[in-house]
Amino acid sequence: MVTSPPASATGGQSVGRPPFRHRNLLAISQLNPFEIVDLLDRAEAMIPISRQPRKILPTLAGKTQINLFFENSTRTQASFEIAGKRLGAQVTNMSVRTSSIAKGETLIDTAATLNAMQPDVIIVRHSASGAVELLSQKVGCAVINAGDGAHEHPTQALLDALTIRQHKGRLSGLTVAICGDIANSRVARSNLLLLGALQVRTRVVAPRTLLPRGIEALCSEVYTDMREGLAGADVVMMLRLQHERASGRMIPSIREYYHFYGLDAEKLGWAKPDVIVMHPGPMNRGVEIDPAIADGPYSVINEQVEMGVAVRMAVLDALLANSEIAA
Amino acid sequence: MTRPLVIANARIVDPASGLDAPGAVLVVDGRIAGVSAGAPQGVPEAAELLDARGLVVAPGLIDMRVFTGEPGHEYRETLASAGEAAAAGGVTSFVLMPDTTPVIDDGALVDFLLRRAQATCAVNVLPAAAITRGLRGEEITEFGLLKEAGAVCLTDGRESIQSAGLLRAVFSYARNFDLPVVHHTADRTLVGDGVMNEGTLATISGLKGIPAEAETVPLARDLQLAALTGARYHAAQISTGAAVDLVATAKRQTEAVSCGISINNLTLNENDVAPWRTFFKLAPPLRSEDDRRAVIEGLNSGAIDVIHSAHDPQDSEVKRRPFAEASDGAIGLETLLAAALRLVHSGDVPLMTVLRAMTSRPAGILGLDSGRLALGAPADIVVFDPEFPWVVRERELRSRSRNTAFEGARMQGAVLHTFVAGRRVFSHAAVNEGRTA
Numbered sequence: 172m173v174t175s176p177p178a179s180a181t182g183g184q185s186v187g188r189p190p191f192r193h194r195n196l197l198a199i200s201q202l203n204p205f206e207i208v209d210l211l212d213r214a215e216a217m218i219p220i221s222r223q224p225r226k227i228l229p230t231l232a233g234k235t236q237i238n239l240f241f242e243n244s245t246r247t248q249a250s251f252e253i254a255g256k257r258l259g260a261q262v263t264n265m266s267v268r269t270s271s272i273a274k275g276e277t278l279i280d281t282a283a284t285l286n287a288m289q290p291d292v293i294i295v296r297h298s299a300s301g302a303v304e305l306l307s308q309k310v311g312c313a314v315i316n317a318g319d320g321a322h323e324h325p326t327q328a329l330l331d332a333l334t335i336r337q338h339k340g341r342l343s344g345l346t347v348a349i350c351g352d353i354a355n356s357r358v359a360r361s362n363l364l365l366l367g368a369l370q371v372r373t374r375v376v377a378p379r380t381l382l383p384r385g386i387e388a389l390c391s392e393v394y395t396d397m398r399e400g401l402a403g404a405d406v407v408m409m410l411r412l413q414h415e416r417a418s419g420r421m422i423p424s425i426r427e428y429y430h431f432y433g434l435d436a437e438k439l440g441w442a443k444p445d446v447i448v449m450h451p452g453p454m455n456r457g458v459e460i461d462p463a464i465a466d467g468p469y470s471v472i473n474e475q476v477e478m479g480v481a482v483r484m485a486v487l488d489a490l491l492a493n494s495e496i497a498a
Numbered sequence: 499m500t501r502p503l504v505i506a507n508a509r510i511v512d513p514a515s516g517l518d519a520p521g522a523v524l525v526v527d528g529r530i531a532g533v534s535a536g537a538p539q540g541v542p543e544a545a546e547l548l549d550a551r552g553l554v555v556a557p558g559l560i561d562m563r564v565f566t567g568e569p570g571h572e573y574r575e576t577l578a579s580a581g582e583a584a585a586a587g588g589v590t591s592f593v594l595m596p597d598t599t600p601v602i603d604d605g606a607l608v609d610f611l612l613r614r615a616q617a618t619c620a621v622n623v624l625p626a627a628a629i630t631r632g633l634r635g636e637e638i639t640e641f642g643l644l645k646e647a648g649a650v651c652l653t654d655g656r657e658s659i660q661s662a663g664l665l666r667a668v669f670s671y672a673r674n675f676d677l678p679v680v681h682h683t684a685d686r687t688l689v690g691d692g693v694m695n696e697g698t699l700a701t702i703s704g705l706k707g708i709p710a711e712a713e714t715v716p717l718a719r720d721l722q723l724a725a726l727t728g729a730r731y732h733a734a735q736i737s738t739g740a741a742v743d744l745v746a747t748a749k750r751q752t753e754a755v756s757c758g759i760s761i762n763n764l765t766l767n768e769n770d771v772a773p774w775r776t777f778f779k780l781a782p783p784l785r786s787e788d789d790r791r792a793v794i795e796g797l798n799s800g801a802i803d804v805i806h807s808a809h810d811p812q813d814s815e816v817k818r819r820p821f822a823e824a825s826d827g828a829i830g831l832e833t834l835l836a837a838a839l840r841l842v843h844s845g846d847v848p849l850m851t852v853l854r855a856m857t858s859r860p861a862g863i864l865g866l867d868s869g870r871l872a873l874g875a876p877a878d879i880v881v882f883d884p885e886f887p888w889v890v891r892e893r894e895l896r897s898r899s900r901n902t903a904f905e906g907a908r909m910q911g912a913v914l915h916t917f918v919a920g921r922r923v924f925s926h927a928a929v930n931e932g933r934t935a
Contacts, residue, residue, distance in 0.1 A: 277815070277819065278820065279818055279819075300704035300820070301773060304773070305774065305818075319704070320704050321705075383707070384698070384700070384701060384709075385697045385698030385702075388698040388701070388702065389702065
């Protein structure tokens with residue numbers, strides 16, 4: 172596949188790619204299909220940087236990046252941190268336990284305080300849907316949503332799409348089955364929006380208690396049976412079950428959930444022979460996925476992690492290059 | 499003793515008598531001394547004349563659901579500030595919810611509120627007493643003593659009693675004292691973590707939904723228990739078409755059942771929420787447009803008796819938060835009539851029906867002698883221009899809190915004068931500046 176290097180990698184000169192026209196990345200729903208493909212192309216061009224011995228493309232030299240995580244996430248936080256550092260940014264991590272939120276400060280107070288420190292980009296994860304957008308209204312810098320409640324997780328959807336494209340060479344026309352706790356998943360929502368925008372046939376597969384009302388509006392097909400839902404799928408995307416919360420109310424037991432919805436070799440056999448298996452992590456092995464599948468030949472889960480760094484580098488570069496153009 | 503007052507050349511709309519005609523209203527000593535078609539008759543000398551050409555004269559509004567912050571949270575609202583907002587909205591009496599700190603669950607507190615209102619509030623305050631101590635839904639309060647102290651009805655305000663057994667006892671015991679029980683129906687387990695109407699919009703926003711059944715399941719229970727006990731039962735605020743059907747069915751069996759609805763659920767829908775606009779986070783939630791059409795039909799058919807403002811002042815500290823973490827509620831006293839006139843101007847509901855739901859019906863349910871332009875009734879009167887155009891600006895509202903669901907809304911119709919017991923408690927700035935009558 173022919174791709175061009177990121178504009179900023181060539182000194183910000185035009186290489187036929189218009190600047191990214193958003194100040195923030197809050198949701199996939201804010202992007203049109205061209206912008207999604209543009210971000211995927213930019214991310215693809217970032218992949219080699221992480222594979223070379225000197226992993227640095229200092230387009231963000233002198234920039235300040237704050238990772239503000241109100242929910243714990245070692246993986247996503249590390250991914251954003253590494254992405255920023257590979258672009259030369261100064262990265263500060265703030266997690267909820269060390270912040271003043273515990274002292275009763277509101278989200279808006281926190282936003283105002285951080286804003287006064289003149290960061291260039293704040294990456295936010297929060298347990299409440301819409302919290303990141305609320306914070307973005309109160310700061311003068313770029314904001315990236317690293318997951319808000321059950322709403323969106325846009326960089327996850329971008330890295331998933333990039334992983335699929337790397338493997339299948341395309342996105343449109345594929346059939347992707349997203350399985351598990353759809354009701355509580357921001358990953359599912361962002362993926363359905365992104366894949367839907369790029370003409371992918373999207374399916375959700377879950378027990379009825381984990382299917383939110385009106386989900387039909389976001390996907391092509393809804394299934395409650397794994398055999399039907401996985402039949403002919405090019406991609407199977409498993410979601411983490413929040414079993415501490417769901418157990419006893421939404422599902423009777425992990426045993427029953429695994430029996431009907433856990434991805435094992437038999438169920439995977441219903442999908443296409445060249446199927447790939449994805450999971451946003453962290454996995455509950457033996458709950459939603461058989462360890463042998465997670466670590467087996469169909470799994471691209473570790474590649475998702477690698478694509479995550481590339482996507483986050485591309486998003487940071489796109490947003491901050493944009494900020495300079497705007498200035 | 500104040501001067502007699504004649505409001506002449508008005509369009510008089512009095513739902514209690516069904517009168518909608520040009521005429522005049524005479525007020526003497528704080529009471530209505532005459533209502534006449536055409537030119538005023540028997541006018542005392544030295545009476546003050548208010549020429550109400552082009553204006554509507556109606557009974558002052560009775561708002562059956564108003565929260566303040568007094569006592570306990572005076573920074574949100576006091577009786578005085580709520581009274582100013584009410585007067586500016588044409589509301590001459592409001593039922594005060596017991597959700598204060600402390601909770602109004604004791605006769606002495608009802609007495610305190612009445613004295614405090616007398617001293618500070620421009621309009622009539624009608625205290626509602628808690629059904630259960632501390633609104634905890636466990637032990638019932640002293641209904642008889644509360645009534646003697648001046649409580650007009652029983653309600654647990656924002657809270658909803660979950661136990662059917664307790665409700666049966668409440669309904670039976672309230673009947674002893676002929677007190678209406680006003681109940682917000684919300685099944686706690688069906689509401690769950692829900693924060694807006696259940697459906698596609700909630701799912702897209704990643705917000706937990708509240709199904710219609712969270713309202714209708716306990717409503718069906720309440721209506722059956724009301725039939726069993728013969729209690730005077732008023733469903734405080736319904737929001738769905740299914741609830742309208744339940745109430746309509748129950749009304750075929752008994753006259754002791756009634757229900758109300760917030761003006762918000764009549765004029766707004768779930769689309770106003772999106773995305774994350776916490777001033778539209780209400781309980782019950784704004785529903786679908788289909789539900790809104792159904793409740794308008796319910797108002798027209800008589801299934802819905804009362805329109806109220808659900809005035810609920812919340813400070814920005816608890817409103818400017820992520821949607822799921824923000825408080826429920828919106829202020830509404832000052833915009834109640836203007837918002838209700840939207841239903842009239844859109845052709846959905848006749849003016850008489852809208853006014854009935856804010857005057858004679860609440861008066862009937864609560865057993866008040868106000869809410870009508872009848873000889874001898876208290877001269878609680880609103881004079882409004884049904885066409886006056888204005889834009890709602892939160893900064894200009896009189897409430898101490900700013901959480902209006904109508905910020906920036908274009909209204910057609912404004913209150914020009916409000917009288918409580920014949921005393922003028924509000925005149926519109928346009929009147930004072932001589933721009934209108």
